[in-house]
Amino acid sequence: MSVSMTLTAGAMWVSARPIRRALARDDYLDTLDPGRRPAEPPARLRRSGRVVVSREGGLPVYRYEPAARTPGLELMYLPGGGLVNPLVAEHWWIIERLARATGAAITVVCYPLAPDHGADDTLAVIDAQYERLAARAGTSRLWVAGDSAGGALAVGLALRASRRPDALVLFSPWLDLALENPAIARRVRCDPSLRVPGLRAGAAAWAGERGLGDPALDPARVDPTGLPPTLLFQGGRDIFFDDAVAFARRADAAGAPVRLITAPAGFHVYVGAFWTPESRSAFAEVGALARATQPAMT
Template structure:
């Protein structure tokens, strides 16, 4: 993806989606841990079973199996057999359930690659904690790789799901287990300690997030583990030996502090990384119905089709990002 200068102005579509999401009040909620707990209690009073929405039926079939106590949906495009499987882990800060835009992304990805998509519905905080969530995700990923056999498997996640995807891959690496062919991270939350010194400045320009609420959610997610444990904060885990990485992040989100660190560490470790940093773009821009989002999704589709391909520029971030 070609990056532009820092003065680049986002498309009107990105600005409109950002304004709509801002109006939902998520940033205010994340400014106060007490509001986070109130939101969790409200969520738990109206829990409903998660099911793929009906609009998927036009392009794919959805089947369910339970693995490790989790519902896991397998989304198969109606176009026929594929040789690619994508394990997709949704975002939501570990406290919000999978939502319609995630399902839309899965539907479009399945049709475009084409790929079979495996979508685990993991437990949310305070009911789910990193130790069991990462272990179960790793087991689901390993099983998927073994079932795919000679085909290709990609693990992918956005936001909190991106952190979970990387942590599960690291666990498989440490255990000597099977590895996915590529890891795709979209605005991933990689370090719940929120200790990067650039975060206060980034927080002022982030339209969706604030540090106090994220710290509290990170504490809940860590459970009995130290928040610095790589299972909780995979930025602190092993990078050397990982499969090729494709990473997206915008400069108007706090997660960019950690994706820049990940890009530098991957380059130093010799781990191939295709790093895309969107100037003036917000959290999860790669999923937005915008020109920037469509460009990012084209890169994602290409990465899924040829997960072993690494261009000459992949092993290190572009000069635009290297000094950050």
């Protein structure tokens, strides 16, 4: 583990205190800002490529085309936020580095959120955007990536899509929405940001009458057999860590090509700490997968 990751994790005990305290409350949903909105793309992205913003049902869809582009590679990004919070500024750090690593044109989908919207609304928007990308002229490879709750949505999409994604990239995905793993009680002592009560409340509101046991919603209950090549990045200080290990084992037993890469000192979505060796290594792995799966020139 690097010194910079250890120091960053330590700093998060201070910087993430408001998030931690809010998520520790059973009434977490009451603390949400009713005016919360997705963070706009930073100006630097417009200097390093092309940014196009459209709207679908009142929600923004952002498309970033880097100047150094890999022809034919499209990537849909699903940001996390506990199913209740929108894209934040830090997500753009991840999106920018994904584009650098892969050369992909990245479509960032801001999906409907609980408690105002349920799972059916969310999945309908995600599926429609994915089908648009799949039908886009010139698309030869289509990847899906996501962090935290967005990672859970990415897994579900990959298993139900009529055209399977060519690859998945999962950053600290939330792989058991019910948070039933007994190892969480031990892991939470070293997690500087996440707490169970608020996360579970958000998931329950999102699932609604379908319930958290619905295998179409919860990756912990799906058959991973049909997954495409998948990179799963998880930090050892994250309460989702043990669920990531369990998911990777299930995938291996099913013959699904899921590779789990861990950072012992990493916190939730540690890849966002782009100044650390662990984050740079993660994006190098993503870039290597993009190059390894590039179609041969004819």
